[in-house]
Amino acid sequence: TQLLEQSPQFLSIQEGENLTVYCNSSSVFSSLQWYRQEPGEGPVLLVTVVTGGEVKKLKRLTFQFGDARKDSSLHITAAQPGDTGLYLCAGARGSNYKLTFGKGTLLTVNP
Amino acid sequence: DAGITQSPRHKVTETGTPVTLRCHQTENHRYMYWYRQDPGHGLRLIHYSYGVKDTDKGEVSDGYSVSRSKTEDFLLTLESATSSQTSVYFCAIRQGAPTDTQYFGPGTRLTVL
Numbered sequence: 750t751q752l753l754e755q756s757p758q759f760l761s762i763q764e765g766e767n768l769t770v771y772c773n774s775s776s777v778f779s780s781l782q783w784y785r786q787e788p789g790e791g792p793v794l795l796v797t798v799v800t801g802g803e804v805k806k807l808k809r810l811t812f813q814f815g816d817a818r819k820d821s822s823l824h825i826t827a828a829q830p831g832d833t834g835l836y837l838c839a840g841a842r843g844s845n846y847k848l849t850f851g852k853g854t855l856l857t858v859n860p
Numbered sequence: 861d862a863g864i865t866q867s868p869r870h871k872v873t874e875t876g877t878p879v880t881l882r883c884h885q886t887e888n889h890r891y892m893y894w895y896r897q898d899p900g901h902g903l904r905l906i907h908y909s910y911g912v913k914d915t916d917k918g919e920v921s922d923g924y925s926v927s928r929s930k931t932e933d934f935l936l937t938l939e940s941a942t943s944s945q946t947s948v949y950f951c952a953i954r955q956g957a958p959t960d961t962q963y964f965g966p967g968t969r970l971t972v973l
Binding site: 784792846 | 891900901902903904905908910950962963964965967
C-alpha cells in the first residue's frame with residue numbers, strides 16, 4: 750500500500766509557466782517534508798511543514814499543508830530551467846521516527 | 861549540509877561477493893537510516909539505527925545487515941550481493957523533534973554484475 754500518492758509522476762513545461770505538485774494520503778502526518786533531488790545527488794530538503802493549514806514560501810515556491818494534515822502541495826511560479834529535478838514528499842507520523850516517501854514528481858522545465 | 865559522507869560513491873561488484881557501504885556523520889545525531897532508491901519504487905527504508913548498537917529493520921531489509929559501533933558511523937553490509945541489489949543507496953540522519961526532518965548523504969551507486 751502506497752501511503753503517500755504523488756502526482757503527477759512526470760511534468761514537462763516551458764520556462765515561465767506555473768505548476769503544482771500534489772502529495773495525498775489517507776493517513777495523518779505530524780510533519781511533511783519536501784525534497785528536491787538532482788541526478789547523481791542525494792535529496793535536498795526544501796521545507797518542512799508541521800501545522801495543519803500552514804503555508805510556507807521559498808522564493809517562487811509555495812508549500813501548503815492540508816488542514817487535516819493528510820495532504821500537501823507544492824506550487825512553483827514562473828518556473829525556470831534550474832527548477833528541473835525530482836521532487837519528493839515525505840511524511841512523518843508521531844513517535845515513529847521513520848518517513849514515508851512518495852514516488853516523486855520528475856519536473857523538466859524547458860528553456 | 862548535515863555533515864554526512866558516504867563511501868564509496870561508486871562500486872561495481874560481482875554476484876555472491878560481500879559488500880560494505882559506510883555512512884559517516886560529524887554532528888552526533890542519534891538516528892541514522894539506510895535507503896535504496898530504484899526507478900518506480902522511490903526511496904525505501906532498509907535499516908535504521910537509534911543509537912550505538914541499536915538497530916531495526918525497515919521495509920526491504922532482506923539480504924542486508926547493519927552495524928553501528930560508534931555514533932558517527934553506520935555500516936550497511938550485503939553479505940552476498942545479488943543483481944537485485946543493484947541500486948543507489950542513501951544514508952540519512954534525523955535532525956530531531958519536532959519536525960522529524962531527515963538530511964541525506966550524496967549516495968552510493970552500486971552495480972552487481
